[in-house]
Amino acid sequence: MSTLRFKAFEEVLQRVPVAPLVSYDKSSEIFATRVFNKKAMRDFMPKEAYESVVSAMEHGTTIDRKMAGMVATGMKAWAMSKAATHYTHWFQPLTGATAEKHDAFFEPDSSGNAIESFEAGQLVQQEPDASSFPNGGIRNTFEARGYTAWDPTSPAFIIGKTLCIPTIFVSYTGEALDYKTPLLKALHAVDKAAVDVCQYFDKNVTKVIATLGWEQEYFLIDTALHNARPDLNMTGRTLFGHAPAKGQQLEDHYFGSIPERVLNYMRDMEAECLMLGIPVKTRHNEVAPNQFECAPIFEECNLAVDHNQLLMDIMAKVAERHHFKVLLHEKPFAGVNGSGKHNNWSLSANTGVNLLSPGKNPKTNLQFLTFFINIIKGVHENADFIRASIASASNDHRLGANEAPPAIMSVFIGSQLSQILDELEEKVKSGKMSPDEKTDLKLGIGKIPEILLDNTDRNRTSPFAFTGNKFEFRAVGSSANCSLAMTAINTIMAEQLIQFKKEVDALIAKGTGKDEAIFKVLRSYIVSSKNIRFEGNGYGDEWVKEAAKRGLSNIKTTPEALDALVSKKTKKLFLAHNIMNEREMEARHEIYLETYTKKIQIESRVIGDLAMNHIVPVAIRYQKMLVDNVKGMKELFSGKEFQTIAGMQLEMIKTISAHVANITSHVEKMIDERKKANNLHHAKDQAIAYCHKVKPYFDTIRYEVDKLELLIDDTYWTLPKYRELLFTK
Ligand code: ADP
Ligand code: MG
Numbered sequence: 001m002s003t004l005r006f007k008a009f010e011e012v013l014q015r016v017p018v019a020p021l022v023s024y025d026k027s028s029e030i031f032a033t034r035v036f037n038k039k040a041m042r043d044f045m046p047k048e049a050y051e052s053v054v055s056a057m058e059h060g061t062t063i064d065r066k067m068a069g070m071v072a073t074g075m076k077a078w079a080m081s082k083a084a085t086h087y088t089h090w091f092q093p094l095t096g097a098t099a100e101k102h103d104a105f106f107e108p109d110s111s112g113n114a115i116e117s118f119e120a121g122q123l124v125q126q127e128p129d130a131s132s133f134p135n136g137g138i139r140n141t142f143e144a145r146g147y148t149a150w151d152p153t154s155p156a157f158i159i160g161k162t163l164c165i166p167t168i169f170v171s172y173t174g175e176a177l178d179y180k181t182p183l184l185k186a187l188h189a190v191d192k193a194a195v196d197v198c199q200y201f202d203k204n205v206t207k208v209i210a211t212l213g214w215e216q217e218y219f220l221i222d223t224a225l226h227n228a229r230p231d232l233n234m235t236g237r238t239l240f241g242h243a244p245a246k247g248q249q250l251e252d253h254y255f256g257s258i259p260e261r262v263l264n265y266m267r268d269m270e271a272e273c274l275m276l277g278i279p280v281k282t283r284h285n286e287v288a289p290n291q292f293e294c295a296p297i298f299e300e301c302n303l304a305v306d307h308n309q310l311l312m313d314i315m316a317k318v319a320e321r322h323h324f325k326v327l328l329h330e331k332p333f334a335g336v337n338g339s340g341k342h343n344n345w346s347l348s349a350n351t352g353v354n355l356l357s358p359g360k361n362p363k364t365n366l367q368f369l370t371f372f373i374n375i376i377k378g379v380h381e382n383a384d385f386i387r388a389s390i391a392s393a394s395n396d397h398r399l400g401a402n403e404a405p406p407a408i409m410s411v412f413i414g415s416q417l418s419q420i421l422d423e424l425e426e427k428v429k430s431g432k433m434s435p436d437e438k439t440d441l442k443l444g445i446g447k448i449p450e451i452l453l454d455n456t457d458r459n460r461t462s463p464f465a466f467t468g469n470k471f472e473f474r475a476v477g478s479s480a481n482c483s484l485a486m487t488a489i490n491t492i493m494a495e496q497l498i499q500f501k502k503e504v505d506a507l508i509a510k511g512t513g514k515d516e517a518i519f520k521v522l523r524s525y526i527v528s529s530k531n532i533r534f535e536g537n538g539y540g541d542e543w544v545k546e547a548a549k550r551g552l553s554n555i556k557t558t559p560e561a562l563d564a565l566v567s568k569k570t571k572k573l574f575l576a577h578n579i580m581n582e583r584e585m586e587a588r589h590e591i592y593l594e595t596y597t598k599k600i601q602i603e604s605r606v607i608g609d610l611a612m613n614h615i616v617p618v619a620i621r622y623q624k625m626l627v628d629n630v631k632g633m634k635e636l637f638s639g640k641e642f643q644t645i646a647g648m649q650l651e652m653i654k655t656i657s658a659h660v661a662n663i664t665s666h667v668e669k670m671i672d673e674r675k676k677a678n679n680l681h682h683a684k685d686q687a688i689a690y691c692h693k694v695k696p697y698f699d700t701i702r703y704e705v706d707k708l709e710l711l712i713d714d715t716y717w718t719l720p721k722y723r724e725l726l727f728t729k
Helices: 001-014 038-044 046-061 065-081 122-123 182-198 223-227 230-235 259-274 301-321 362-382 383-388 416-426 433-445 481-511 516-528 541-550 557-567 570-577 582-635 637-678 683-694 696-711 720-725
Strands: 084-093 099-104 106-108 115-116 144-152 156-159 162-171 208-223 282-286 290-294 322-327 339-350 464-466 472-473
Touching: 001 208, 001 223, 038 046, 038 065, 065 122, 065 162, 065 582, 084 144, 099 162, 122 144, 144 464, 162 182, 162 570, 182 208, 182 301, 182 339, 182 362, 182 481, 208 223, 208 301, 208 481, 223 230, 223 322, 223 720, 230 582, 259 282, 259 290, 259 301, 259 322, 290 301, 301 322, 301 481, 339 481, 362 416, 362 433, 362 481, 362 516, 383 557, 383 570, 416 433, 416 516, 433 516, 481 516, 481 570, 557 570, 557 582, 557 683, 570 582, 582 637, 582 683, 582 696, 637 683, 637 696, 683 696
Parallel strands: 084 162
Antiparallel strands: 084 099, 106 115, 144 162, 156 162, 208 290, 208 322, 208 339, 282 290, 339 472, 464 472
């Protein structure tokens, strides 16, 4: 009898909701109380230091040593006023998680006493002994030092008793070893390129920021049940498990009332977020049972990325108090919807204008169309790179699984805007346009309504959908660091805008009027990027066929998708904007391939272990029970009567043997393939082998195991079943 499974289940039945730790009446009461934001800076720093940081935040100016010293003193005073005893540089290595190394403020002085110390040097730079972070060969052991450097654009915050300072993480030779460094460069590139284009429309624009509003999906599973599933514990997803009789078909979970236990967890988690300045706003049930979503108000992209990384940490920590485990994996349960992290993205000018929001008059609408059409064109030109930016072993389960956007990149814009682009295409003439034609065109553009009513967002199947005043990149995985996707989109947009300006300026130089030049270039983009636009059902098979006809890529698995990170085109793009050099790109490519291989390797081992240590022994034990029973029958009955009475059990005995034999032989073959893969020397070959030789056994083994689950006495089964994992509140 499986004691662990039943003990776990009993534990869950006895759970009482844990009351939230922090009680508050208004979110604004606690908002950003643990953040060294502008208000705190003003309170704790001299004016000149404050201004120096604000200027660094807003204009990217550097902060000199003297100022940094004042900032450090102010930051320490603030942190100590909040009872912090330690500080850490907080960074995002390529493991995908966040990293911290805590140091005490405490410092012994010469007289044998101690003081609390924190100086410019400690604020600006740290040297974590970081030789075991992934580096893709960038950091040889003889230069094993990496260093972290303060990112003043993302404010410091306090978790527990530790002051956390957001930093970049680079090798001693200056190469990026993290997610933040290239993102900051991409944001800088798009800022500059967008400002230049805005000059056509509004001379007051001097700064453009990218904005990001993510929507985090996740599952909550009771800790006891989670711990009784070694697969969940070690891989974040269930590798076996038959679908429950009731799944998500009744759609009764989506937006349903949130159970009290979960609600208390959410309140606690949100309180932590609010104190850290994460503007969480929305919470609701998702489609699958025990699946939920949390979304903040959008923010500047770099800050939003940091906040998402923080959120993922907070979620896990707070969950412990409530006896939950948070699953951020993209596909924890087969046959049940997986989780994503929609990235709502836009560009916002310092004049307060959202550049992806239709305006009030023809001029602002032309600006809107310019940015809108350029991003479509950019996605068209760089679809493979965008696909690569969301590639991971776990996201492969989701993309193209008829529940999430497919691996085919396309852009949805809605019927109203499609019509406007069609009109533009038709009305812009190849020769010189007459004043009447231009007026007519402007009138058409002037008619774009400021708010695009239900034109958008109804298509939930597009990976990249325009939703009224932003694009929603829906293919990002729930466990991903948003940085890579955001680095890709913003770099692509920067490049695209620069090309656009070049083309427009060339026409102007030849004597074409400004508006006409803009119209002409936009028209040529509408025509050349038409293939990427798709308004239909992205989950359907017809789209797969149609996309192939259009020549669009459909790269289903990660090892191949990652090629586009190091393609000639991407290299050129990254070099042009100084986002990464070739070594950094190659290193990343290798790290991602290795991560892929390791993930599949671990899953494969867990499958082998579980199959041989849990499933097969249980099957044999149950089979023995049947055999004993049949033997007993034979003593009592004979001949035809025995056949009738024992026939069904004899069949079951045989069926169990067949499943056990299949499991055993598949596991053996899988292990053989693993050995072969391990002997390959190149990261790409290994990843390909794991993907196409090892991974296919996962499904064949699972098929047999899930059949046994239905066959075997429930009390023998050791692993908590889907119905227990998903339907216990
Ligand atoms: P949904 O139907 O997807 O929930 P919402 O309008 O509620 O749509 O917005 C979803 C997300 O988009 C939110 O996180 C919101 O903050 C974000 N968002 C809204 N405007 C922008 C913008 N200009 N830039 C980036 N994100 C935005
Ligand atoms: Mg959304």
